[in-house]
Amino acid sequence: xxxxxxxxxxxxxxxxxxxxxxxxxxELGTKAxxxxxxxxxxxxxxxxxxxxxxxxxDLYNELEGIEDSDQKL
Numbered sequence: 001x002x003x004x005x006x007x008x009x010x011x012x013x014x015x016x017x018x019x020x021x022x023x024x025x026x027e028l029g030t031k032a033x034x035x036x037x038x039x040x041x042x043x044x045x046x047x048x049x050x051x052x053x054x055x056x057x058d059l060y061n062e063l064e065g066i067e068d069s070d071q072k073l
Contacts, residue, residue, distance in 0.1 A: 001063060001072055002018045002021055002022045002025075003022070005018040005069050005072070005073070006018045006019060006022065009069065014069055014070065014073065017073045018073065021073065
């Protein structure tokens with residue numbers, strides 16, 4: 001959702017909001033990845049950690065129906 005806004009917006013406000021959101025998502029993803037790597041390294045072979053549930057796909061369904069980029073942000 002954010003990459004098309006970054007690529008095609010003429011609004012500085014939209015570009016700034018999309019960039020901040022994208023940067024935050026990358027930062028949070030990197031933090032979670034490091035956490036999972038650390039947990040995996042500490043787990044024994046008999047006690048592997050199961051991955052937590054990701055974001056429910058239903059949360060994205062509402063975004064698909066919104067045409068306006070300002071509303072999506």
